[in-house]
């Protein structure tokens with residue numbers, strides 16, 4: 001396990017409470033070549049000139065670079081920074097807390113480069129780093145998962161010598177990407193290739209040799225997919241940040257994986273006749289090793305709620321319900337907890353309605369991030385917590401199957417209400433979620 005050095009943690013903490021930043025990407029239209037500016041969260045590329053609509057897919061994570069000033073004074077090298085934006089849930093002892101993370105961090109060890117990109121990506125337009133992009137792109141020295149996953153060490157834990165106090169942090173990401181920043185070496189000093197100003201102290205001989213010896217292209221692929229239904233050729237419905245696209249002609253849902261559109265299973269829970277919106281949830285069957293957690297009854301026992309919650313039968317298979325949309329952290333956990341405990345069995349309802357004109361709220365939290373949140377959800381449900389939380393990191397959560405379940409919500413004033421399930425969501429909380 002790689003520990004993050006205290007300087008990196010300071011940087012992460014320093015920006016943790018910064019206001020939401022939006023980064024923009026400029027890309028030339030793959031069809032007509034016109035320059036188009038996208039938001040960082042956009043998954044739909046819409047060209048205002050030739051009207052083409054394309055879904056942007058990347059393997060693993062998106063890679064961007066900050067364009068250097070022209071003409072480049074010397075040989076440009078691109079230094080990697082991990083970009084993280086999302087929610088961090090912290091499990092400290094028996095407490096679960098959360099905060100929004102909006103940060104970037106140098107992905108190289110032992111260099112005098114700044115630990116963070118500062119405000120530059122908010123001022124400059126980024127570009128996609130693709131395998132054909134010219135330049136020397138230094139690969140990160142450590143993978144994103146090592147920052148993001150459960151190695152995400154709590155700095156307080158380092159400072160506080162209390163071994164009984166177990167602390168874990170989980171990152172539920174909205175954005176995880178790699179940003180390459182242009183630099184050049186003059187003498188034994190790095191210079192920023194945008195402002196042409198010196199960066200940090202002297203560069204060691206070893207590191208200079210490494211830079212001279214290595215030449216890397218940006219790895220990974222970015223694919224622009226036509227937003228036409230692979231089943232029937234109809235135009236697919238999607239908002240700019242949608243990860244799932246719908247065909248209202250043949251009633252199929254699609255998501256990009258492996259560079260192609262593939263089908264997503266979904267269902268509608270017809271609880272209300274006249275909904276104002278359909279909100280999506282990932283309904284996940286996951287195998288948990290390290291806890292007896294196979295049936296809904298097992299979950300109720302974990303929650304110390306046997307005989308109180310009337311939903312699924314105790315012997316029915318356990319499904320985790322995770323909001324498939326970004327929302328405020330407390331709301332996210334509250335919705336996941338109540339729907340999972342309720343264990344609604346969709347098969348017992350009436351036939352799902354055909355698509356209506358009622359808007360489908362966009363799916364903008366991918367299944368991988370929903371999976372990441374299952375440990376936090378288990379921790380949140382467990383009662384009493386002291387028996388489960390110390391072991392939460394030892395649980396192995398593996399993906400079984402998933403489908404999207406849409407719940408109908410009615411609008412009452414400023415709240416979305418699900419009357420049968422006694423759930424309410426502030427309209428503002430959803431709006432805020434899309435800004436995370």
Ligand SMILES: [Zn+2]
Nearest residue numbers: 029032047050
């Ligand atoms: Zn175009």
Ligand SMILES: [Zn+2]
Nearest residue numbers: 229232247250
């Ligand atoms: Zn279709």
